[in-house]
Amino acid sequence: MEYISTRGAGGERTTAGRAILQGISEDGGLFVPEHIPRFCEEELSVERDYCALAAWVLGKFITDFTPEQIEKCVRSAYTGGRFENDLPAVISKVGDSSYLLELWHGPTCAFKDLALQLLPRLMALSAETYGKGEETVVLVATSGDTGKAALEGFADAPGTRVIVFYPRDGVSEMQKLQMRAQSGSNVSVCAVEGNFDDAQTGVKRIFTDGALRMSLESRGMRFSSANSINWGRLAPQIVYYAGAYCDLVRDEEIALGETVNVVVPTGNFGNILAAYYAKRMGLPIGKLICASNRNNVLSDFIHNGVYDLRRDFYPSLSPSMDILISSNLERLLFEISGRDASCVGGLMESLASTGRYRIDGGMLARLQEDFAAGFCDDEATKASIRAAFEEYGYLLDTHTAVAWNVYERYRRETGDDRRTIVVSTASPYKFAGSVCRSLDIDFPQGLFAPLDALSRATGTPVPNPLEKLRSAKPRFDDVCGRDHLGGYVREQLGLQRRES
Numbered sequence: 032m033e034y035i036s037t038r039g040a041g042g043e044r045t046t047a048g049r050a051i052l053q054g055i056s057e058d059g060g061l062f063v064p065e066h067i068p069r070f071c072e073e074e075l076s077v078e079r080d081y082c083a084l085a086a087w088v089l090g091k092f093i094t095d096f097t098p099e100q101i102e103k104c105v106r107s108a109y110t111g112g113r114f115e116n117d118l119p120a121v122i123s124k125v126g127d128s129s130y131l132l133e134l135w136h137g138p139t140c141a142f143k144d145l146a147l148q149l150l151p152r153l154m155a156l157s158a159e160t161y162g163k164g165e166e167t168v169v170l171v172a173t174s175g176d177t178g179k180a181a182l183e184g185f186a187d188a189p190g191t192r193v194i195v196f197y198p199r200d201g202v203s204e205m206q207k208l209q210m211r212a213q214s215g216s217n218v219s220v221c222a223v224e225g226n227f228d229d230a231q232t233g234v235k236r237i238f239t240d241g242a243l244r245m246s247l248e249s250r251g252m253r254f255s256s257a258n259s260i261n262w263g264r265l266a267p268q269i270v271y272y273a274g275a276y277c278d279l280v281r282d283e284e285i286a287l288g289e290t291v292n293v294v295v296p297t298g299n300f301g302n303i304l305a306a307y308y309a310k311r312m313g314l315p316i317g318k319l320i321c322a323s324n325r326n327n328v329l330s331d332f333i334h335n336g337v338y339d340l341r342r343d344f345y346p347s348l349s350p351s352m353d354i355l356i357s358s359n360l361e362r363l364l365f366e367i368s369g370r371d372a373s374c375v376g377g378l379m380e381s382l383a384s385t386g387r388y389r390i391d392g393g394m395l396a397r398l399q400e401d402f403a404a405g406f407c408d409d410e411a412t413k414a415s416i417r418a419a420f421e422e423y424g425y426l427l428d429t430h431t432a433v434a435w436n437v438y439e440r441y442r443r444e445t446g447d448d449r450r451t452i453v454v455s456t457a458s459p460y461k462f463a464g465s466v467c468r469s470l471d472i473d474f475p476q477g478l479f480a481p482l483d484a485l486s487r488a489t490g491t492p493v494p495n496p497l498e499k500l501r502s503a504k505p506r507f508d509d510v511c512g513r514d515h516l517g518g519y520v521r522e523q524l525g526l527q528r529r530e531s
């Protein structure tokens with residue numbers, strides 16, 4: 032299987048391993064597989080544990096390594112107690128036709144762990160295979176959860192440096208502490224004076240800065256990305272959709288071949304895009320329902336085909352979805368344009384120069400065939416947390432609550448009552464203050480007070496990884512302006528030249 036760029040009209044090709052090492056294509060596009068592999072229904076009834084399933088799915092996309100090599104990466108990522116009971120993805124039935132797919136039983140209590148425990152291992156394997164002994168410098172822009180998950184995944188990984196940028200005022204106090212207290216001799220964490228888009232744009236600029244890349248190369252280093260622009264982040268996310276489907280078949284909740292809907296709380300469009308690939312591979316998925324918070328650029332786009340950034344940015348109770356530039360949408364544009372790289376290039380160009388683009392009627396029709404969308408504000412998010420707890424005794428975090436809200440409205444409005452998987456992306460304890468306020472649970476001052484109050488009021492335990500933070504000391508207090516990410520990277524890598 033070879034990989035091409037979404038903007039690569041020139042027909043350049045590379046392998047999965049090289050694409051993972053490089054992160055983003057040199058033409059600024061994203062790597063995508065040359066075709067989407069398929070499986071047939073019968074293959075879904077084979078009993079496999081999560082690791083075997085992951086090795087099977089990934090083996091279709093990553094063909095430069097042996098099945099044994101891939102399986103070894105997968106087993107070391109998903110076993111050994113990194114995930115509670117060694118179960119990375121857990122299905123919980125709520126109501127009579129919906130299932131929460133809990134992806135937050137890993138080391139950072141959010142779904143990013145599923146990809147970011149595996150990515151460093153795939154990257155190491157790729158570096159072994161293709162690298163010339165270079166050090167890999169992994170740059171991460173985070174809206175809160177990716178940063179910590181990348182730090183956990185890459186900390187003390189041989190031959191790797193990790194530099195994480197987060198929006199100074201755009202992440203929760205718990206997320207901030209998780210990152211600032213990260214251990215490891217190869218990690219740096221820096222706050223950016225700006226929002227997530229500023230951090231992401233700054234990091235993308237570094238990737239396309241030829242001078243910086245060359246000065247890195249001359250010192251035996253190379254950049255890569257742990258953001259979901261990296262194919263190695265996306266591929267592992269396809270696995271849990273197949274896994275959830277197989278679990279529902281096994282538990283006789285659905286018949287083999289029955290279509291299910293999938294609802295995903297969305298920010299950078301990585302998670303829901305993985306579900307789209309799963310569908311294209313042959314997984315019986317009906318609608319992919321994209322749920323946004325008040326930053327509803329994606330749900331507008333899915334409704335009218337216009338992607339328009341020129342709007343206010345609202346910090347919300349679901350900070351990991353406070354994103355206006357959803358990078359992975361570019362991969363979907365590539366598919367719905369019939370894999371037309373020059374069309375994608377033109378749309379991206381228009382986005383960069385005018386802040387908007389419009390897709391044509393054919394593309395919009397293809398988009399709406401697969402996708403539905405909705406959004407809700409903070410008040411509705413809180414109401415959904417309250418309602419799910421009162422009705423089902425189920426505790427939603429603020430991100431999953433957005434999905435739940437959009438799902439209930441979708442079902443009411445369309446009458447589409449197919450069985451539905453709602454992706455649960457974070458532990459409610461990661462956003463305990465907001466969850467407590469939604470449930471009218473009082474708590475005193477202090478970072479851990481809402482966790483304790485939530486635990487007491489609901490009889491559920493504080494997850495271990497958060498419990499352990501009680502004694503953590505912040506190590507990092509770096510801050511940089513939004514135009515100075517490159518300077519910070521130079522400094523951290525010892526490349527800084529004094530500019531006169």
Ligand SMILES: *Cc1c(COP(=O)(O)O)cnc(C)c1O
Pocket residue numbers: 141142143176177259296297298299300301302303351352430431456457
């Ligand atoms: C990252 C994140 C999201 C958004 O996922 P995308 O793949 O960026 O769309 C949603 N919820 C939580 C808790 C997250 O950490």
